[in-house]
Amino acid sequence: MSEDRSYICIDLKCFYASVECVERGLDPFTTNLVVADPGRTEKTICLAITPAMKDLGISNRCRVFEIPSHVKYIMAKPQMTHYMKISADIYSIYLRYVSPDDIHAYSIDECFIDATPYLSLYHMTAKEFAAMLMDVVLAETGICATAGVGTNLFLAKVALDITAKHVEDNIGYLDQAEFERTIQTHTPITDIRNIGPGIAKRLAKFGVYDLRGVCRMEEDALYREFGVNAEYLIDHAHGIEPCTIAEIHEYEPSAHSMMSGQVLSCDYSYDDALVVLKEMVDALVLDLVEKNLVAETISLYVGYAREREDRENRSDGEFFDGGHGKRPLHGRRSVPHTGGTRKQFGRTNLYSKIMPRFIDLFEETTRRDKPIRRINVGFGGVVPEEFATVDLFTDEQAEAEEKSLQEAVLAVKGKFGKNALLRGMSLAEKATARERNEQVGGHHA
Template identity: 45%
Template sequence: MDQSARTYACIDLKSFYASVECADRGLDPMSTRLVVADPSRSRGTICLAVSPALRALGMPSRCRLFQVPAALHPVVAPPRMALYMETAADIYGIYLRHIAPEDMHVYSVDEVFLDLTQYLPYYGVSARELVRGLMDEVRREKGVYATAGIGPNLFVAKAALDVEAKHDPDCIAELDEESFRQRLWFHRPITDIWGIGPNIARRLAARDIHDLAGICAAPEADLYGEFGRNAEYLIDHAWGQEPVTMAQIKAHVPRSRSLCTGQVLPRPYSFAETRTVLREMAGDLALDLVEKELSCGSLSLSVGYQEPRGRAPSRRGRPGSRASTSRRLAAPVCTPESLVPLVLELHGAVADPGRAVRRLSLSAGHLRCLGEAQLRLPLEEGGATMELSRTVNAIRRRFGASAVVPGASLRGEATGRERHCQIGGHHA
């Protein structure tokens, strides 16, 4: 077999959260008008998903609840993240019946890449037939519909899924290099193409480039001047090329690792209230480090401010919409007793006490195994601080994350106990 000739597929589960809710109710997602949203958060809450039936009526997948016309009489399903994760794991198990884990890359909870190359001769089927069989099996057993793209590399498979599959009667699009150029070179908007977001599109449009054909025709020196080394990815993808293989993805080892936590606050928080939440976030992050037997050598904090009344929400990164800072630590830390004061110090140095806060993000970087680090552990006597953290983790594993909480979590503005009952910021 020619090892350079590969066949990849990218399978996406249609409106996954909404489809799972429909299936759990015994309803057909293709005909049921259902939205996944938490109405207790207000009519302005963002819908996590809308069913394919609503998508067919023109409803965007990430609309706000008040934008769904009441005349459509939609079913409003509060999010159940544990159910979605369990269903996603079951569907992954269906794929595992036919494809080895080393030939699969889980891209998100509802999307997976498959290297089909060695399975086509083994099963004696075409790529479309194999993918069709997987999609049918998922629909029969879990009630969830899927779409798929097939191509000679990961990028073309993803582009076929995103742009072409929705127009195919079987919801499967298959492209090779030639058909990629015929059908996608002049496709607009260019933001439909994987990896090209609004910011890149704006920078391309400033050079009168509005599609992949325009990228291919542009002088490479101009693209490198505008995008730096990222121009290489733009140029490769515009020509339908992607050198990265599934084997390389599996073999990849990141140069550095980090642990992150963040949240959108339920209302505008004052400077003092924000520090309560940061105590919780820093404490939980520290316990996560101890649980994973890691220490951190740097901290990053981002504070997102509430927009003044009457002003449209800022795009992320707009000057004044947030404040952020990072610090390399003199010595690695990992326990709450060490981490919390450092985070509060960062907050005091960067945050504006006069502005209300709606978003917080905290990241611990330069991670090292505990055995490799010379830790800074205030108040530690014979490892007592570390052992206390390990004991707290053991209690939480057995009785739940809210079994042991810091005193700050008992304050009215605290969010920790509620978030311990959530997955991804939503009800489990």
Template identity: 50%
Template sequence: MTDLRKTSGCVICIDLKSFYASVECADRGLDPFTTNLVVADPDRSANTICLAITPAMKAAGVRNRCRVRDIPPGIEYLTAVPRMKRYMQVSGEIVGSYLELVSPQDLQVYSIDECFIDAAPYLHLYRTDARTFAKRLMRRAFEVSDVTATAGIGPNMFQAKVALDICAKHTSDGIGQLDDESFKREIWFHRPITDIWGIGPGIARRLAKHGAYDLAGVCAVNPKVLRREFGKNAEYLIDHAWGLEACTVEQARSYRPRGHSLTNGQVLMRDYSCREVETLLREMMLGSALELVEKGLCAQVASVYVGYSASNFPHQSWEGCGPFGAATAGAGGSAKLPKPTNAVDALTDAVLEIYRARVTPGLAIRRVNIALADLMPVEKVQPTLFDDAANERKQTALSRAMVDVRKRFGANALLKATSLKEEANAMERNNQVGGHRA
């Protein structure tokens, strides 16, 4: 019996066009191509980033992911409050429609609105070509959600993604298609290079030092020079510059990292003092520690990072400023814990100790991130002669009871008293998904 996976490579990358905004239009019976609509939280300031805008807004010259204040005053538009659970539901329905045509092992979800499909086995199975099969998948998405999809087709994941990002927007059917020859012809000299998947402004600046402003330029640079500049990551740059990608969809789907960590972060809606951030750290550590308990894990390393507000540096231009004035300048560090633990108090004390040692007092803060790393199963933690076994059993029982209460009645059913402070925001964040309204 012939193994269909040995057919020539064909990957389809499907993106749901202006997904959040399209879902809001679909639920209102509106056409996103003729309706001006932005997805943003009106209760936040004018600095709030629009999570999505409709194609009609883009056609009017509004930049995607702009801030509300950047929308020209002459444009009338509707504002939709973000509904992350709704978007997740629609995304799941669309992926489910794809799975009626392809096997789960041949589909890799890349984000809530984008996925890769190894189409090679199905071109023979359905007796079709790649473009027709892509249209069939796009039609499935529209049938279950009224959301329009675009697609990129290529011999591997990288070329499929580039075909989607760069070529699809210039075609009448919303499908971009590349092969090894057309990749060199259409993509090698494309600028700016930051349009290429995986190349951000930082990498682009480092490439510019060596005279590389497009992928053709990357191919022209001596590989030894790139390896000195980027280390192991140079191999990805070199492969991608030639249109190569060693990873298959199935490999991407089955990948499991060697190290495991748990992260928690937030961008603050205003400038916070160093003292106020301690309240946030206590709240964040409670949630992270209880997540470890729920998963039966312990952490061996704790770390914390804060980003200072651009308001601390009024005379400096911050090219990398993020939303709400959060600048690239920051401070932080990590420390190995005395022993693996998921105890709330022990983890909180460790993070606060790092924070107090590294943060600069007096500087306003707009971003906070914590991480618990080198996770391991609780049952593999070795006891020591210095452990207070009775107290640890008591703390574990208390943590498990807290997890059970929060799972049954919601995260806000049980909080520490610090969450009643004015600067606290755990109660609000517990009603959000991904930092936005659920």
């Protein structure tokens, strides 16, 4: 891979928390603030905390009850629509200097930029260009950023995640030589993008704890252990990433799917969870109709509440070292999830055909003796509506009437809001549709 390209990965530091601090005229580097919904229990996850709280050793994605009692802090209620607006404003700043063809929005607070064509234009090095963009964002929004610069997308991301934390200007830099010198022996290996605790544990079976160890492994052994995903692991262990931003923009998946999921706020019984399932399927079917799509398969995932176990009675004594000290793997045990995938009797987006299949799947697979805490529903084999299945037994008039009714529901919701028209089940005590219709990504809009 040529090293004549320069990529920048920019991350908006503690984005949600920083936005809340800016609105209050506070400095996120000296203010203790968490973004979390005060209306939920103390088990709710903090969406973000300020750098000041990180300096106290508090984890970014901690739960509220995990914050030490002696730490005084401000709790800010999430406002996702506002965060999206600020993110869009910052993206528009980048567009003053860079073509949209050379930007890939990785998340609401992070993006990649192919800086290669612009360095000669602005007479800057890649680090100077990154610093200029960060300074403009800070001046116009008050949001501080960090950046990674690399000769490919992977190196830019690793430079952001690891190297930028240890330099005064908050801009990390990695080329191939620097990667081999500093990152291949870096531990814990879970700091590397796309290497989580599961992969780290599997590598540990071979006595491998860093990327240099991966480089020394026999490739056949890696492919036996990880399958086709070994290719990514091998490339990244050597600092290689052939993919470019242009290729990301051009990518078209060979298969399409749609998915919706939610973590329930408390333990749900079988019957209450069935109500939520119906609400979720109803909403996802309307998404199909609105986008003029049909689906060939359905999928369901039901997760159950965890059970605490008596640690003294456990004999396995397993530990995992993620680089932050060993912790026991036992102590909390998940009841296995249930669900599955079913092929429909044809490609359709009709509620009358899809809902009974989901109810059957739920009734066939879901346990009645365990409290439910998570439900995911999805569609597979999603294709344009013109590929809907029609056979000799299809009542075309009835289907046209149902489709017209679905479109009318969408029109009312589009004009007056999603809660303007609801099914009666959404008035049940444990129903969630009304609340979720007022949220973005499961959080207050």
